Amino acid sequence: MALGEKSVSSPLSAFKNLFKKPVTVRYPKEELKVFPNKDGVSPRYRGMHTNELSKCIGCGSCARVCPVNAIVMELPEGKEDIRKEYRPVIDYGRCCFCAFCVDMCPTGSLKMSRDYIYTVSAPQSLTDGEEVEYVIDKFIVQPTEEHGDNIGYATGKKQKVLG
Structure with missing residues (x-):
């Protein structure tokens, strides 16, 4: 049989998959379990950023190396100039999650967590245009230790990829 020709039994081949369990995951009702010791995505997945503020020296190398200019160095309120x-402030609307900033951090304070869901809940009272501006403002985030317990990508550590 040549490539592209159909067999008489081709319609019947669908029946063999009819009673098999589907491979898809009904997220968020079901969790994806791919790796034996960890839930969710790959242990080295590059998700949202986390920054150990006690280690961060404010050098700005992360902002200089960012290929899409998603990182700006800003002074938090109440701090001396x-x-x-x-501290780095990241615009997740621009970020391409390349982890160049993590590689360039001289103190190792900047890391990437395995958290990949970032939601913004806008108040119901906003109009359409105001809601867009609200979400844009909230997608610019100063990374803190908030996601530090779920580290996925960090330099300088030897990590076992599978378990």
Whole structure:
């Protein structure tokens, strides 16, 4: 039989898959279990950023190396205007999750967690245009230790990929 020709039994081949369990995951009702010791995505998945603020020196190398200019160094409210007080602020609307910023961090304070869901709940009272502006403002995030317990990608550590 040549390539592209159909067999008489081709319609019957669908029946062999009719009673098999589907491979898809009904997210968020079911969790994806791919790796033996961890739930969810790959242990080295690059999700949202986390920054150990006690280690961060505010050098700005993460902002300089970012290929899409998604990182800006800003001074948090109530801090003195000195270089070591500046912290990276990430615009997740621009971020391509390449982890160049993590690789360039001299102190190793910047890491990427395995968390990949970032939702913004806008108040119901906003109009359409105001809601868009609200979401845009919320997608610019200063990374903190909030996701630090779910580290996926960090440099300088030897990690076992499978379990």
